Amino acid sequence: MLNIGLLSFFDEDEGGKYTIASLRIAASLLDMDNVSVEIIPIPINICDEHLLSEIDKINNSDFEVIGMSAYVWTWEKIRKISLGLNRDKIKAVLVGGPEIQNSIRSDWYGDELFSYGEGELFTREICKLLIEGANIQDIHQMQKIANAEKKDDIYIIEKDGELYNSIPIYTFDNLKKLKIEDFCTDYCFYETTRGCPYKCGYCGHKFRQIPVTFDKSILENEIRFFGEVGLKRIFIVDPILGGTPKRGKEILSMFNKYAPNTKITSFFASRIFG
Template sequence: MEFSINDCLDNIVEAIMEEKPQVVAFSTYIWNSEYVRKVAKTIKLIDNSVEIIYGGPEVTYDGENFLRNNVGEYIIEGEGEETFRELVEYKLGKGKISDIKGIYYKVSGDNQETTIVYNGKRPVMDMNKIVFPYNEEDDLQNKIVYYEASRGCPFRCKYCLSSVLTNVRFLNVERVKKDLTYLIEKNVKLIKFVDRTFNCDGKFAMELWEFLMNYPCDTTFHFEISADIFKKEELELLSKAPKGKFQFEVGVQTTNDEVLKNINRYVKFDHIKENIQYVQKHDNIKQHLDLIAGLPGEDLESFKKSFNDVYSIEPEEIQLGFLKLIKGTSMRKEANQWGMVASPYAPYEILKTKDISYDELLSLKKVENMVDKYYNSGKFNLTIKYLRKCFDNPFEFYESLANYFENHGYFKRSISNNDYYKFFLDFNKDILKSNTDIIREILRYEYLCVNKKRGIPEFLRGDMSKDEERAIKDILREKGQKLENSSHVEKFNIDIAKLKSKNNVSKKNIYIIFNEKKEPTYLDLQE
């Protein structure tokens, strides 16, 4: 049964109990562990005979303690496929529980005291034994599917749970092709590979990339990759990928080489940057670059530099994440060494270190919000590029914008789509004091590129009269052009095309045709 943490707890419990279960098993992660505990406890209050099984990374590295302090009978440690099967078989009367490796379970003694028994670790499994979970009856059209082609990671980044796994295992490449063919034919919208480093085996990655590049489909494929290990032949292959078919998530984390060493990443940012820019220049693969605040040895000034370094590449998206001291990782064990204090509650996010304070991390969260809403949305590229010139570096721009939001209380209220345009206009007027008319024209253009004209707010409306609009349409008809029903003409008093190509403004009346399904068309009636 599938639910989300946004579902009402009572509704989840009701749906589960309607099935009259004897056993309920939960996959437990940092993002749902608190919710799982509440659901499990409520189930036990309703019917104490229902047995509870927990599995997943959140209970794997603290099994005995978790089971001792929560309702439930069993914990499955590590990989769950084989262990879960054997546990179900045991519940059906086959075999002995003492023979099942990889589980914790409660045993009640004669004096009614409960003992936690652990049967020892299970060897890692052959991934090819995993049964593909879908069948022909499943409706997957326009869905997002998470796919695992490998487990483990060859790198030992201290903050990552994959660093504790002993080796990397892959599904048979032909098996992967078969699975992907099924998903593609089911018209899945997006397939996200959850492999920690998809390109750690270049031969494996290239064979699948080439297979997908030559498979005609509308499905998009998302990969987590390490940019520093790209080989020349991999980059050459990727340069030929159809535009929009692949997305890359690149974990840069920091551009401070010393901090990279502190987390067991022995790479140079210059090498990462070189490969990212090689992919970028072919303009066919969307790249999402990650940074992590709160890493050992990185203070606020170092993080600002990391941000500016990554921003200079101008990827499609930049994510500012915050270090989490995940159970089982060596970073959690080294916390005292770096003066790290993290929340005691999942997801165990860093609160402060000896290098960066709580207040500084709080300010970075506000900057992260601005980067996400303005930069990552892709709706304000021209406006940002124009206003950025008022600041010495990118971080200062987003920091100033975040401070403006904070001072006006915008972080504590609900904000509509149109508000983000209005606040940008106000920010320029109140703080930058740049030419408001120019910013308004740029924002109006960007609004109409992604929104319908009938929703345009009053503060962005143009001044073209109905007579002028009719005259433009007459000219178009004389040229043998006809506006589609979904199209409309807007007048601007700056040269938008020149602004886009050269990032400078020149005063000029220009007309642009906007269409919901096409790129804007520029009309220069002075030619």
């Protein structure tokens, strides 16, 4: 069994310990044989002393793979975590996110697998390679892994490629598999689509030029869950709700049907809906 820990840096003032990025990556691994995945929540404002304590917990656990998201507000913390991990136990450290292309990486441990782009398929393939017996040195020699090409020391994931979205994450059974028993019903981030056709360049959704949507049955299951747990507020991070006017209306109809008491914050582009 390959034991995977995905770090989730959260804001204690906002509520909810589990970021949408960590949850979607976790969901993509749930159908894999011989893989166990768990999300490790860490406060974004954690002090150095408590961060060292979290590193000790990871080193004393059964985790063999650690995954971390690289944003400007997490960069220094994840660097310290990687430097402190026991490489005798940890087989691979995966670091993915937009800050990878903007920050110096020479002061890291040196064996991290850096990636830029949507990480579901890439992470699945890394897990398969490790289960089959590959070590981190073998993996670093690979020029192409899943939908990613290596450029310098970064695996650049194909833009506008396949979207892995076969498993709903917000269900009682799947949250239980991830050992999440403290799902916050006050506030939740959510996504129903990825990408935006516009090239504003300021919102962070420019990785995909062509919006792709999550399977409607997955969204329906997840929205039904929000209603069943009595979720109070939700922020849908889609740059354009649903990707198209028709899809956006369908999603709002699902909320009206299954979670009518959930307050929704979402974005409609005036160029489409105005």
